[in-house]
Amino acid sequence: MSVRTEILGSSLLITIDRPQARNAVDAAVARGIAAAIDQLEADPNLRVGVLTGAEGTFSAGMDLKAALKGESPEIDGRGFGGLTETQTTKPLIAAVEGFAMGGGFELALACDLIVAAEDAQFGLPEVKRGLVAAGGGVIRLPQRIPHHLAMEFLLTGEPVTGARAAELGLVNRVVAPGEAAAVALQLAERLTANAPLALAAVKKIVTAAHGVPEADAFEAQRKEMAQLMGSADVREGMQAFAERRQPVWTGR
Structure with a gap:
């Protein structure tokens, strides 16, 4: 399976599990994330979702090899990765280790909170490939940080670390490498105490x-x-x- 789910108390841990492809998003991943969100929304005992990636990488973004074969990483009405245009009633927390590039960054931006390892890498390199960050990057990022800083991300395509992302106000918690999911789940427990x-x-x-x-x-x-x-x-x-x-x- 390209996406695994695990129920931990009142939280649903959603893990993109394609480490051999740096958890890049193909059609199967998009379907898996969408199904996980449906599971979260349908189960009244689940209060918060935590989205992460397997083996030290959040997501390298769109799987270009799959896209060249004609696969779409989007789901109609739900956006890139089955998430970026989805309206959820329950909070989502991104737990970011390693790369959150392109669509990976956009998946994190679609969440309500972000926990990141200090050495994580956030970037929107689409312009380097003749594209734009159309999974929410060009729309959401200028809403989250000052205009000129967002434009630097979007026009240069250069990444920043998790520590720098926190300085810019993009990240709620900065943690040691390997601790993002654990801290995100702790944060989720704080949310589940509320109505x-x-x-x-x-x-x-x-x-x-x-x-x-x-x-x-x-x-x-x-x-x-x-x-x-x-x-x-x-x-x-x-x-x-x-x-x-x-x-x-x-x-x-």
Whole structure:
């Protein structure tokens, strides 16, 4: 299998498993990631997904050899790797070791949080091949870091280390090599302590508020809050606070 999944508590560890190809994304990987995301979304006991790559490499991006044979690394409606255009309700954390190049970087950008080894390599080298980073790179990167820094990535195609990515604000945690997945899973456990409906609402509001007038953003937020306030989890959260105990979330 090109993509493995493992349930660890309330988290789903999703591993791209093509180390012989530096975990490059072909059609099978795209289908595997899409299936893993479906598993995450469908299982109410799973709260967070962690995406990583096998044997010290996140992903070298699109498998050019497979593409030359006519394979597509995209899935209609879901984007590159079955992920970059997918709307998920549950948080995703990228755990990056080694190369996150081209589409690999774009998979990480599609996640909500990024944990990276200090010596990881992030880059969008598509211009060196006559292409552009069309899996979300040219769209998302200028939204995440200042314009001129994003343009340096996109126009030079040169990579930066995980440590430098953290300095630019692209990475949540920088860790020693080999520790990214473990730290990402620890971070996932912190998220799973929170109400799943609230986590989903945060994601929806952030997405709805991007690039729209403030009044429209607040209107979108009001709609989400109206649904959230009617949930059993909100009542449970308030009751648990009053009773000085940990809440027991049901996702309802």
